[in-house]
Amino acid sequence: MSEEGTGYDAARIEVLEGREAVRKRPGMWVGSTGERGLHQLVFDVVGRAVNQVLARGGGSVAVTLTPDGGVRVTDDGTGGPFEAVGNTLGPDLEALLTGFPAGPEPSGRHIAEVGHLGGGLFVANALSSRLTAEVPSEGGRRIHEYARGVEVTPSATTGSATGSGTTVAFWPDSEIFQTTRCSFAVLAERFRQVAFLNRGLGISLTDERPTGGEARAVSFRFPEGVRDFVAALHAETGAAVHPDVIGFEREDPRMAGAMEVALLWCGSREERMRSFANSRATHQGGTHVEGFRDGVAAAVTAYARAHGLPAAEPDPGADRICRSLTAVVSVKLDRPEYLGATRGLLGNTDVRGCVEEGVREHLGDWFEENPERAAEFVGRIVRGVQQD
Structure with missing residues (x-):
């Protein structure tokens, strides 16, 4: 033309x-x-x-x-x-x-x-x-x-x-x-x-x-960081302040960054998840959320098997295990990569495995250090899966 x-x-x-x-x-x-x-x-x-x-x-x-x-x-x-x-x-x-x-x-x-x-x-x-x-x-x-x-x-x-x-x-x-x-x-x-x-x-x-x-x-001003965030999210449901907010921080050179994670089993059947990359809300999730769910599922499944807790099936799946969680997953990366025009989905491939490992190891250690509460939490999750 x-x-x-x-x-x-x-x-x-x-x-x-x-x-x-x-x-x-x-x-x-x-x-x-x-x-x-x-x-x-x-x-x-x-x-x-x-x-x-x-x-x-x-x-x-x-x-x-x-x-x-x-x-x-x-x-x-x-x-x-x-x-x-x-x-x-x-x-x-x-x-x-x-x-x-x-x-x-x-x-x-x-x-x-x-x-x-x-x-x-x-x-x-x-x-x-x-x-x-x-x-x-x-x-x-x-x-x-x-x-x-x-x-x-x-x-x-x-x-x-x-x-x-x-x-x-x-x-x-x-x-x-x-x-x-x-x-x-x-x-x-x-x-x-x-x-x-x-x-x-x-x-x-x-x-x-x-x-x-x-x-x-x-x-x-929040001296406990994302632990305070999870406590605040839990309080928004009208429930009493819960003492068992589990949290950790870890730097990992493999993903050129650091992670800060906190979670709480609240007993409901609704997941309340917030995720962030470099303080930016990632409303669509991404590799850090996938890694978090993988890590929680691996830690819960390993604990249940090691302690003879019955499971409805060999692998209940991360979505079903995480359904009763209130959690915040925050990563801070030297080179964040976002997918899509809205930059609401984190795409760094190395992040998934690093967060999975961090969550699995830290949550596994917490289970072993707090056996009574671990048995209560994991038992509740297993019963919820069996009722599906």
């Missing part, structure tokens, strides 16, 4: 770069211009703050929904100069706010993926009607201000400052988003998950927007 026939030629191609590209096609960078995209914008900014904190081994991130519709994110992380001076370990804050990184985006087991698309500060800046960044500088606070991604005033240093953290405040652009009012509940639930999955991290969320009542505030 000729260009004349289609009425379309090279002269009609519009090439957009930088902030113009982001503002022209915001859905490509935050997923939508609705509430989901608005929350992604928040997660992009909070993600940078979280990883600044994790880089120093722990600390706090404070998120505030301000009365004028803005979002303020403050961290006590590693900080650093606004512009890079000399040799640096990565892009400085100015570079992150004013352009896409030249190289690949940071990744690896030490990076928490708070959002799902990874647009970063540049996308947040371009899609905000106003953004300010404050960093410590020569004993004061150096402030930079942008409007829709363009710096509007020369930077200024004011007041005094201690510590090394950064504050980024931004006002989502009403010309882009259908709504600029964030959901407190949606943000709080995601921050709670991230705190569960990263021990040493504290995240708070405060809502100062006028609602006719007092400001809402929540704060999350």
Whole structure:
């Protein structure tokens, strides 16, 4: 078909770069211009703050929904100069706010993926009607201000400052988003998950927007990590707090990463499973979930056979054995591989065998160290299988 026939030629191609590209096609960078995209914008900014904190081994991130519709994110992380001076370990804050990184985006087991698309500060800046960044500088606070991604005033240093953290405040652009009012509940639930999955991290969320009542505030920090996560999932069923949350952590160079697993037999016939890779929820599961189920099934079957517990068949199957579990499986990998466009299914092939081995060995040891509770749990599972 000729260009004349289609009425379309090279002269009609519009090439957009930088902030113009982001503002022209915001859905490509935050997923939508609705509430989901608005929350992604928040997660992009909070993600940078979280990883600044994790880089120093722990600390706090404070998120505030301000009365004028803005979002303020403050961290006590590693900080650093606004512009890079000399040799640096990565892009400085100015570079992150004013352009896409030249190289690949940071990744690896030490990076928490708070959002799902990874647009970063540049996308947040371009899609905000106003953004300010404050960093410590020569004993004061150096402030930079942008409007829709363009710096509007020369930077200024004011007041005094201690510590090394950064504050980024931004006002989502009403010309882009259908709504600029964030959901407190949606943000709080995601921050709670991230705190569960990263021990040493504290995240708070405060809502100062006028609602006719007092400001809402929540704060999350979980010293037991995913063990606390499983206990919380169990509590959501209305059951009493259960003492037998079983958990372990293990690094495994074969999968270039680490695993953190916790589980609880709750006596119901409904599995409550949550899985994550680098703090990203894997709603479709993946090799880490398959390995977990394989490991639980192997440990339970081996214990039942060794202790003469009857089984309905030689191999009841992982799905039937895990049916009464509440569990969290979290892996942190140097090179996570996802299947599908939504990145909700982990595909690293080495992960399955490593997680299976870790779960089988740790759960087997726990059975031997706690024979009375092990007999109760395994016996309950076997009876459930026999009743099918």
